[in-house]
Amino acid sequence: MELEHVTIHVDRDRCVGAGMCALTAPSVFTQDDDGLSEVLPGRQDGGGDPLVREAARACPVQAISVVVDSN
Template identity: 75%
Template structure:
């Protein structure tokens, strides 16, 4: 799966990092970021929930899961 975070849309709510802390974090400015080596979601089943939890739909998922 490919994860794309639209930095122009992200408001730094942190819901993604709460839902899938093994994949998402927040950068020094408080905006969503992917952990190094987790750019494909690392098979974390919570990635889809993290995308759904984003209040501004800044996270897009594409490609096959897993």
């Protein structure tokens, strides 16, 4: 079974601060002082949180990208 490496990125130019990602996967996402979403330090790989993809889908402006590399 191949291990899946995931990289998460929040496009802060696109983010509107709805906070759906932080509500869905609070162990990976937070909101900064301006209300914009960001990935918590050290969590750019999602930390194995199964809700990361759901958080990306919940973003109303599709500001979150989850890139999967199975190498």
